[in-house]
Amino acid sequence: MMRKLAAGNWKMNGGRASLAEIETIATDLPRNIDVLICPPATLLPLVKAKIALGGQDCHIAENGAHTGDISAEMLKDAGASYVILGHSERRADHGEMNPAVKAKAEAAQRAGLIPIICIGETLAEREAGRTLNVVKFQLARSLPESPAVVVAYEPVWAIGTGKVPTLEQIAEVHSFLRARLVQRFGIPGNDIPLLYGGSVKPANAAEIFAVPNVDGALVGGASLKACDFKPIIAALAATDRSI
Numbered sequence: 143m144m145r146k147l148a149a150g151n152w153k154m155n156g157g158r159a160s161l162a163e164i165e166t167i168a169t170d171l172p173r174n175i176d177v178l179i180c181p182p183a184t185l186l187p188l189v190k191a192k193i194a195l196g197g198q199d200c201h202i203a204e205n206g207a208h209t210g211d212i213s214a215e216m217l218k219d220a221g222a223s224y225v226i227l228g229h230s231e232r233r234a235d236h237g238e239m240n241p242a243v244k245a246k247a248e249a250a251q252r253a254g255l256i257p258i259i260c261i262g263e264t265l266a267e268r269e270a271g272r273t274l275n276v277v278k279f280q281l282a283r284s285l286p287e288s289p290a291v292v293v294a295y296e297p298v299w300a301i302g303t304g305k306v307p308t309l310e311q312i313a314e315v316h317s318f319l320r321a322r323l324v325q326r327f328g329i330p331g332n333d334i335p336l337l338y339g340g341s342v343k344p345a346n347a348a349e350i351f352a353v354p355n356v357d358g359a360l361v362g363g364a365s366l367k368a369c370d371f372k373p374i375i376a377a378l379a380a381t382d383r384s385i
């Protein structure tokens with residue numbers, strides 16, 4: 143059975159002083175969902191709190207002459223169990239293309255990490271009516287061969303902007319992605335968590351989590367503070383009908 147996932151993407155934010163915030167987030171977590179923080183890699187080995195951790199990128203090689211890079215094995219060694227890959231900021235800042243994202247995802251799986259593969263259209267692509275084509279292409283090219291992944295749909299224009307697609311728009315993309323995953327992987331495609339990401343906040347979390355095929359969220363800005371992230375976690379936990 144798939145478990146829902148609330149994942150915090152701290153991006154390039156946070157130092158030792160933020161460890162206390164992670165402690166607060168990790169206190170009294172609901173048991174029926176998974177909660178994950180992806181802090182900067184510098185913090186990973188310092189986190190003592192009982193919470194799942196993830197990296198924000200990894201190299202395709204296990205080690206070697208790649209100055210400034212970090213391998214999936216190193217993330218695992220530092221305490222991570224997930225890694226975000228192909229985030230639109232990495233695609234934009236570092237020119238990452240789908241084949242590189244796929245190779246990184248396979249490296250992550252080899253190291254025993256669960257990759258969180260990010261896909262999503264730009265505003266120009268949405269306005270041109272190309273959203274489903276864009277995410278279909280990204281999904282086909284950036285997913286690894288094994289279905290041990292999480293997929294995050296993050297419209298580029300919704301990230302850090304306060305703009306959110308309508309619930310109908312989220313539903314359309316998520317049901318489309320679910321169908322593609324089942325087509326590709328068969329029954330296991332139903333168990334791949336499909337996260338929504340882009341300006342998720344306490345005020346809109348519950349309505350987004352009620353959308354069919356939304357199995358959680360990848361949260362940026364609102365994951366940095368426990369007072370914002372905790373209500374989002376609670377809203378996701380409340381969607382689990384088995385409790």
Ligand code: PGA
Nearest residue numbers: 301302340341361362363
């Ligand atoms: P945001 O970022 O929640 O700050 O919009 C989401 C993300 O980039 O994963």
